[in-house]
Amino acid sequence: MVLQQEPTPFVSVSGEERIMTSMMQELPLDPAKLNRVGNPNRAEVRKVRTLFRWILGSDPHPTPKQMTVIRESILSGDPLADAVVAMYGRLPAGEGRKLLDQALEHGIDTVSDAPAELRSLFKQIDHEPIWLDRELLRLGCEVSYRVGISGELVLRNMSLMGGYLAGAAAKPLVFTGQLDRMANRRLVETGKFWMDVNTPGGLERDKEGFKSAVRVRLMHAQVRNMLVKSDSWDMRWGYPLNQWDSMGTILEFSVIFLTGLRALGYLFSRREREAVVHLWRYVGYLMGVDERILPTNEQDSMRALYHLIATIGDSDDDTRRLGEALANASLQGREGWLQENIGKLEYTLRAGYTRYILGDEAADKLGLPRTLTKYFWPAQAPLRMGAELVRKATPGSNRMLMWVGEKARKNAFPEQVKKLKADTTFTPVKKLFR
Incomplete structure (x- = not known):
């Protein structure tokens, strides 16, 4: 049975009041009918619970009321952005996006007779939260620059791969073909977003990071x-690109990202870890994640991560399909004997990292090959840790590593965009829907 639901209608007070937050909207389905929420009391969660209890110093297990919030979040969209998309439908094709771009580039007040939906969206994103610390934003960006290509390894082969383990959460990618049909191209487009928001100063109101966060938010809403509206979507999987999965994506870029790097031997101070979490807290705010489920610090983020792990749904055929497609991206676009063999080595090393960091059971579900390269990564960690200790003791080393990381990005990224003809405007392509 397929259950369908129109986007939550726009709710306005005096024309411009903010739309009610997503968890207050009428749910499209009885939460008890969701078939994607795992039982947090199942046996395989017990070891994880013990580990997180040790990390946090308290029991992170979700209470019955927290489970209610989780289920409601899975059935909640983003009313502000959803209302803007509904507004798009009332205007000539392309006109809504033009209004959005004008407001992003020049401010909402420059839009003549701006629709109430657009004003409500910009009232939220133009509001600077009282908790925002721009020095922490800067430090969070510097950490991401400093780790160089290791950051890409972790995001691609731990964060993204791990996200595919929840079959229902990965459905939007399968339906839009974003990674199973055009893996490398979509990786470049995701990389554009990551680079924009991680550029020091990039989240200032007039910079690309801020604009990209909002454009991705509207792309998700579209x-x-x-x-x-499709005949294929089953609401028992939850609302597509829902609040809970969006919060999980923020964790993928923050505490999961840091965990994967630390497993490689990288060292971070407490302030550096909090800075990365703070950076992605603000990105989450701009992207419409409800502040009531958006973690405020590293401790909150680790607790939320446990909740994600404890309630993750079953893997399915789409898990394997997406995992294999992402892994095979290393083999695509290789010309000549040397490039082909470099691609095979990269494929094996990346698969080994996923096995090392996520475990063999998860890697099997993702369709990854069994390889001894999983032992390479822990073996190199002591060497990396030694290099990190030298870095911490050497004045100016952080600045040098940041310069190297920035130069590598600026040199490689435009060439990738050109080669793959990637769309970095964050516009969904309807014809990709299966």
Whole structure:
């Protein structure tokens, strides 16, 4: 049975009041009918619970009321962005996006007779939260620059791969073909977003990081609108690109990112870890994640990560399909004997890292080959840790590593965009829907 639901209608007070937060909207399905929420009391969660209890100093297990919030979040969209997409539908094709771009580039007050939906969205994103610390934003960006290509390894082969283990959460990618049909191209487009928001100063109101966060938010709302109107979407999987999965994505870029790097031997101070979490807290705010489920610090983020792990749903055929497609991206676009063999080595090393960091059971579900390269990564960790100790003791080393990381990005990224003809405007392509 397929259950369909139109996006939550726009709710306005005096024309411009903020739309009610997503968890207050009428749910499209009885939460008890969701088939994607794992039982947090199942046996395989017990070891993880013990580990997180030790990390946090308290029991992170979700209470019954927290489970209610989780289920409601899985059935909640982003009313502010969803309302803007509904507004797009009332205007000539392309006109809504033009209004959005004008407001992003020049401010909402420059839009003549701006629709109430657009004003409500910009009232939220133009508001600077009282908790925002721009020095922490800068430090979070510097950490991401400093780790160089290791950051890409972790994001791709731990964060993204791990996200595919929840079959229902990965459905939007499968339906839009974003990674199973055009893996390398979509990786470049995701890389554009990551680079924009991680550039020091990039989240200032007039910079690309801020604009990219908002454009990705609206792209998600457009995909969500298309999926809930399709005949193929089953609401028992949850709302597509819902609040809970969006919060999980923020964790993928923050504490999961840091965990994967630390497993490689990287060292971070407490302030550096908090800075990365703070950076992605603000990105999450701009992207419409409800502040009531958006972690405020590293401790909150680790507790939320446990909740994600404890309630993750079953893997399915789409898990394997996406895992294999992402792994095979290393083999694509290789010309000549040397490049082909470099691609095979990269494929094996990346698969080994996923096995090392996520475990053999998860890697099997993702369709990754069994390889001894999983032992390479822990073996090199002591050497990396030694290099990190030297870095910490050497004045100016952080600045040098940041310069190297920035130069590598600026040199490689435009060439990748050109080669793959990647769209970095964050516009969904309807024809990709299966």
